[in-house]
Amino acid sequence: xxxxxxxDQPRTSVWLEGRAHRxxxxxxxxxxxxxxxxxxxxxxxxxxxxxxxxxxRLAAELNVTAMSVYWYVDTKDDLLELALDAVMxxxxxxxxxxxxxxxxxxxxxxxxxxxxxxxxxxxxPLVGAYLNIGPNNLxxxxxxxxxxxxxxxxxxxxxxxxxxxxxxxxxxGTLEGHLATRAAASGLSVDAYFQQALTTVTAAPQAADxxxxxxxxxxxxxxxxxxxxxxxxxxxxxxxxIAGIEAMVARG
Numbered sequence: 001x002x003x004x005x006x007x008d009q010p011r012t013s014v015w016l017e018g019r020a021h022r023x024x025x026x027x028x029x030x031x032x033x034x035x036x037x038x039x040x041x042x043x044x045x046x047x048x049x050x051x052x053x054x055x056x057r058l059a060a061e062l063n064v065t066a067m068s069v070y071w072y073v074d075t076k077d078d079l080l081e082l083a084l085d086a087v088m089x090x091x092x093x094x095x096x097x098x099x100x101x102x103x104x105x106x107x108x109x110x111x112x113x114x115x116x117x118x119x120x121x122x123x124x125p126l127v128g129a130y131l132n133i134g135p136n137n138l139x140x141x142x143x144x145x146x147x148x149x150x151x152x153x154x155x156x157x158x159x160x161x162x163x164x165x166x167x168x169x170x171x172x173g174t175l176e177g178h179l180a181t182r183a184a185a186s187g188l189s190v191d192a193y194f195q196q197a198l199t200t201v202t203a204a205p206q207a208a209d210x211x212x213x214x215x216x217x218x219x220x221x222x223x224x225x226x227x228x229x230x231x232x233x234x235x236x237x238x239x240x241x242i243a244g245i246e247a248m249v250a251r252g
Contacts, residue, residue: 117173
């Protein structure tokens with residue numbers, strides 16, 4: 001029987017104590033393995049979201065019993081941590097030893113992370129909920145550290161620099177993912193949903209002044225679609241951060 005995670009104990013990790021690669025004794029269901037289970041988990045999370053995901057729902061999709069899944073993972077938390085690391089492997093990471101300018105590498109990492117968060121909105125609430133020491137997450141963290149070291153920032157400022165860039169990307173990608181999720185749930189495109197929401201809030205008297213000012217700002221920004229507007233905002237905000245790094249390095 002699978003063990004439920006106790007709320008009064010620190011959460012451990014599927015990647016500790018050899019649990020990520022453990023196989024139990026005989027009797028496992030044929031045609032099933034951990035990679036297959038993780039793949040279907042990711043697909044269900046993408047399609048239905050984190051709130052609706054359950055081991056029973058996964059077992060039904062795999063056409064096996066729920067107990068069959070527990071041959072390969074002890075808990076639902078183990079499975080979510082495996083899924084989290086699996087999608088982290090989708091990012092294309094720059095090579096810190098390539099000689100490419102650190103600015104381009106920071107841009108590449110930020111864009112890849114944003115894309116991941118928007119493509120898989122369920123990732124955001126899981127980041128930080130687990131130790132995140134799977135191979136793909138460790139590879140991402142290692143590249144981020146090495147690229148940021150290449151900026152010229154002193155060692156005692158590296159964590160602050162990483163936080164400035166990647167917590168910005170996390171927040172931006174999370175909100176963008178929420179927008180895409182709400183639009184999909186309403187059966188509308190992101191553009192149609194945005195216009196509907198704008199019309200709704202414009203009708204609220206208490207929001208009229210703020211919305212009018214916001215529309216003026218958005219008109220000045222430009223962009224024919226929500227995707228274009230979001231991309232322009234993201235890219236310029238990223239350039240502000242890069243310029244800030246340059247300024248702090250120059251300041252010494």
